[in-house]
Amino acid sequence: MRTTSVEFQDQFDSLDKHTQWGIDFLERYAKFVKERIEIEQNYAKQLRNLVKKYCPKRSSKDEEPRFTSCIAFFNILNELNDYAGQREVVAEEMAHRVYGELMRYAHDLKTERKMHLQEGRKAQQYLDMCWKQMDNSKKKFERECKEAEKAQQSYERLDNDTNATKADVEKAKQQLNLRTHMADENKNEYAAQLQNFNGEQHKHFYVVIPQIYKQLQEMDERRTIKLSECYRGFADSERKVIPIISKCLEGMILAAKSVDERRDSQMVVDSFKSGFEPPGDFPFEDYSQHIYRTISDGTISASKQESGKMDAKTTVGKAKGKLWLFGKKPKPQSPPLTPTSLFTSSTPNGSQFLTFSIEPVHYCMNEIKTGKPRIPSFRSLKRGWSVKMGPALEDFSHLPPEQRRKKLQQRIDELNRELQKESDQKEALNKMKDVYEKNPQMGDPGSLQPKLAETMNNIDRLRMEIHKNEAWLSEVEGKTGGRGDRRHSSDINHLVTQGRERLSCSQKQGSEQKIHGATVCRHRLLRPGKIPRFRWSWVAYAKEKFNC
Template sequence: DQYDTISHHTQRGLDFTEKFTHLLKERSAIELEYAGKLKKLVKNFQPKKKDEDEYQFSSAKGFVEMIKELHDIASQHEMIAENLQGVVMKEMQALIGEIKQERKKYLQDGSKLQEQIQRSYQQLEKAKSKYERGFKEAEKTMDNYRKADADIHLSRAEVEKTRMLMNTKAQLAEECKNEYAAQLQNTNAHQSEFYNTLMPAVFQQLQDMDEKRINKIRDFINQCAETEASVIPIINTCIDGMKKAASSVDAASDSRLVIERHKSGFQKPEDIQFEDLSLGNSIEHSNNITPKNTIDKNTKSATLSGKSKKRTGLFGLFGSSKVDDQREDFSDLPPAQRKKKLLQKIDSIKKEMAKESAEREGMLKMKDVYLNNPALGDPSTLDKKVEENAQKIDSLREELHKFEGYLNDSESRGNSKRNSTSDDSISMTASESSMIQRQDNSLPGTPQTQHNVANVYAPVDGLSDDEEDEFNYPIEGTCRALYKFEAVNEGSIPMEENEEMYIIEKDQGDGWTRVRKNDNTEGFVPTSYIECHLYAVDQV
């Protein structure tokens, strides 16, 4: 008897399922939008090619690894949306369509049964009404017959007519009664079947349908949870990757990388000394004092021949002008950086040569195949490419040879880059004749200057006659060794404590002085290891 209530309940169940579908649809859209924005964010913060040098530091590498893991997390959110849309929503939409079809069928069956029982009730009502009318008419004719039979004024024929009418109405009433009884029996039977069998069956089908819908919703909720759970291990892995990236950040290694990248290889500048003008632009100290000329960073005072040269390499650290365009041989860079750049250039050229050589071998093999089997192609078509390849390899080989020469020059420093003294006489200014105190109060044998820097100067041996004439330096003064020095670099010479030598080239700001020993051997010694006495000071 609750057919309409059940119908309304099942409709609410369908509406709820469709509401669930809308939730998943909007959730998927949010997940996709979130994943898209995350990926766009990662893309915006990806290292640019122009900044790739900055991403050599461990902190930058950790940052890159973190955004990579963030990209993977975004992919997992896309996976959630795809699973919700492709699996859960698809099954849910199929369920909604199936439930709608079943509900429609069951409700139609119930409607038919409702109509049938209503028709039965109507027929029963008609039979009952007909029986009531017949019964009333039969009673009325019986009353008329009784009155006519008692009336002595009526003829026998009229009484007989009334009796016959009474019998007819009584017979009709009896037939109506029998029809009513039969219809009542049929209606009761139909009603019993309707309430005990037919409608309970329809309600059971609707109940099974609704329970199936409810169970499916339970499964859908479980699938949503499983979809989330399936990506959690991957997201946790991404989070572990972020933690690993964080642990890989090392401030000390970044500092070492900065030092390695920007170290110049130059010597430290010496202390600037007080100039006492009352002593005639010179400073006289004890034996621990080393006089030194402070000169311009890019020029050197003229030699006896009147020529002047620029001192390059290590000597340009503290005054070299900035160069907008980097030179081909990187000579505008500090020695350590120049060597590093040259090695990188040589390595890139070698890689390019290996690539071109592999291409050449491939073309030659293909040409042999064409020669052996002309049907595959014309070998002459490869001649031009082979020739171009050979020219390219020759060009790369020449370039490699050139940069290897630059590297050798960088390692040897070159005498021409180390010496800037000409054959002219010395023209000293007041600032050039000022002296500095280099030696501290340390014990003999433990000097401050670092003299074990490799390849500070190139060897002085092996020069041609013209070169020897060019670098035939005049004697500018004398010096005495304060400490013993072992030559460990090319261009330097050993000396014993208290050994007397001649100064043929003053310290140009790099911490080294060129001397000539009594056996005519020449070389560089640390300025802080000697006590200098310059002739120019005596002249003043």
């Protein structure tokens, strides 16, 4: 009987250990969820710090991103920031729905388990007490029975002894009756205790303990169900944000698709377009003119009369050309303008006749403008480089022409918008003033006068600013157009110069008579009265240049 109770005690201890393991496992999973929450929070925090690190610090509108690749990257950063927010939502959901619920349930489980185990221990203790009482009554009954047997043996010995007195026999008989009576009482008590113990033991093993075990079983099953719910909640916390995370990822994909390399290239062109004219073509400098002139002078005529016809300037030039080895090297001079290149035309039969051409005037202009080869854009490039190092100017003159034009146009548009706002405010104040004049009880018209004056001052100031910026814009546009015209004129002059250089050799082979006739004709055609549409300074320069 006692063996069964001991076996039961062993199983009760096993259930005690199992329920404790279940609660420990629950707390272990709660610890896992807590660490996962910390990971999500740290992940979201690191993502936000990453986004903050790479997001631009826009101190002004000029620093705002314009390239599609940059805008796409910043959109990706915004989507990543939203993604970090969803990770925070996951952490909050896990903390509230999973971790918090697990910790509360673990506390309730510990309380319930303690109560059930106490009930089981109490039932076991009560059964042990009943068994002790039954065992004590049993031992007492056994002892009384032995005493009664001894009293009976003593009585029988005295009764059979002839030498024993009657008093001794009566005394032994009374003692036997007493022991027998006490044995009967202990027997009855033992029977009662045994019956009671058997009842309590049956109740313990068939009612109390099964009920306690059932409660422990239900508790363990609820723990398992709670774990299952927490597992599901753990996954649901992640699944709830999947649609929003998918939208964030779709936004990143759309940002990637929005990158336009052609548009970025055009922005680069617009940003760095200076408006400067490219350098002009270098004119051809014929250093062999002196050689051809010397050969021509020696082959046509060697007479002193023809050499005496050379003017003083040509003689001095030749003398300088001979002596430059011992002195300062003279600058290369342009070849003389020959009559063939100016006024002669060829006919199909090979003859030449004098005609008027506009080439002399272009040549004079070319000599004035390109007397010394230069690159006009170098000055602008140097100016643009040096001014960039200095502070920005109000008229944006530190910028290249095209960039200056864009900045001025942007400022004019902004000023026009401000002017429109001030005009609308002025109109509203005038309407309010009319209402106050018609209905004085609504307000004092004089109270609006300071605001009207301030608005008028703002309008005048904005109009002056617009006028000033429009003047600067007109100046920039005028310069840009002038550079285009000068470029076109320079191209024409360059073509004229090339034609003149190609005809230089054939001009030197002409007869002296034709040269003299062409010179007279050129002198006649270059008079101011004959060319009213050209400036006299050009003609005077040509006459001085070529001794006309």
